[in-house]
Amino acid sequence: MLGNFTFSNPTKIHFGKNSIEKLYTELSNYGKNVLLCYGKGSVKKNGIYDHVTEILNKCGKNITEFSDIMSNPTLEKLNDGRKLAKDNNIDLILAVGGGSVCDMAKGISATAYCKEDPWEKYYIQGKEAEDKVIPVGCVLTMVGTGSEMNGGSVITNTVTKQKICAIFGERAFPKFSIMDPTYTFTLPRYQMVSGCFDVMSHIMEQYFSGNDDNVSDYISEGMMRSVIHSSLAAAKNPLDYEARSNIMWLAAWALNTLIEMGKSTDWMVHMIGEATTAHTDATHGMTLSAVSLPYYRYIMPYGLHKFKRFALNVWGVSPKNKSDEEIAAEGLDKLEEWMKKLDLVMSIRDFGVTEEMLDGIAKSALILDGGYKILSREEIKEILKKSLCA
Structure with missing residues (x-):
């Protein structure tokens, strides 16, 4: 095995049936303001949204919703999320969905307080996160990307026709991810x-x-x-x-x-x-x-x-x-x-x-x-x- 390397993965995983109950414990580690990120509405149809918001409310969290995250998240949508997170003084970003929602959450996390052009700084130049980073947690409903356990965020620039992954590094890894395989049962084939x-x-x-x-x-x-x-x-x-x-x-x-x-x-x-x-x-x-x-x-x-x-x-x-x-x-x-x-x-x-x-x-x-x-x-x-x- 050639080459030197450093390995670190700080994401805590809660895996298995009913692992959503671990969300109570995790939420106690963060402030009151939560940005709840999700996609086009499937989490509402399958009941996961209701369960998550019930837990957030029981824990006394102020919920700011950021919905309609598309399967190929855009730079325009990222900029909307950045503004929402900063304006609401968000303490935790909670992604409920698949890889695209997790990617968006990490993108917001690493760029919300960026004073430069985040597309140029992180997606084009490839710098690791160096601004204030908002903690991220994930409740996974679709698998494939691995976004629940890494520091990457894939965003599409619809103007330049580029789809690029920014590697924000260890600071942007989700602090925790909840992975219940039964949440994937309703996915279309x-x-x-x-x-x-x-x-x-x-x-x-x-x-x-x-x-x-x-x-x-x-x-x-x-x-x-x-x-x-x-x-x-x-x-x-x-x-x-x-x-x-x-x-x-x-x-x-x-x-x-x-x-x-x-x-x-x-x-x-x-x-x-x-x-x-x-x-x-x-x-x-x-x-x-x-x-x-x-x-x-x-x-x-x-x-x-x-x-x-x-x-x-x-x-x-x-x-x-x-x-x-x-x-x-x-x-x-x-x-x-x-x-x-x-x-x-x-x-x-x-x-x-x-x-x-x-x-x-x-x-x-x-x-x-x-x-x-x-x-x-x-x-x-x-x-x-x-x-x-x-």
Whole structure:
């Protein structure tokens, strides 16, 4: 295992059925003014909103609501939340929802007292949080992003057509997250399988990098096998508590910085997928699924040893009488088979993308250098074209 690193994850997790009761204890640690963040209303339909507000009221909290947070949170919405938090002297931001709501909560947390342009400072320049940070707590209702246990916040700038993740660092990690797998039972299948692929993609983005014998890769292989098994079980029976609890726990550990230790990490699937989302407002996990296979098949020759290992250790491909290239290719074929079983989106044309849009999407994608191949804009366009034609 090469390289030096520092690992710290300060988020306290309350996991399992009825873990919402732990909210009483957590609220005693913060002041009276709570900003309650949630999405388009599903938490009201399933009763979670009523339960949370009942607890807040019993604890004597002043509730300021910030609702209608969209699945791809925008900079405009972030600015609304920043103003609301500052004007109401908020002591705790409580996110009740999925990754987008958690992302918005952390974005507000780290930027509410920023005197500069937060988009330029944190999303473009990539600085860690250095202004006053408002504590965040999460009540998770959808899994996939891992936002409940990290310091990142993904925001879309609708003017510049950019979707970027700011890494605010340890100060912006949620202080606590409440994770009850039963809260995910009512998710539509499309959202559930999208979240499952988001988890798988997070692991692959970190796995497909580096050439050393790294503990993180062994952990990742076990996690990927678990995602594959549990996602198929949940797709067959959405009320399978064991499968849903495994997926919820996997999502947190896939992106809580553990498996990136000692790794350069790739993240180009996310860069291309997020650029696609910025132009289409498509569901995040599905944009990842639509571009993953074209991307990985393109870079496979540059990281052949890792793709061979992926095929052998994750998918159980037999190496008998096969070249390294054939083994690696079969592993990606197995990945495709699993994706199709989950009915994941396999082409960006499903989001309304046309060939005329490819230049703009390719231009919006950030180019990173942690993977096995640094792409050019033309190569990104070719990958997008292969997805369009899939």
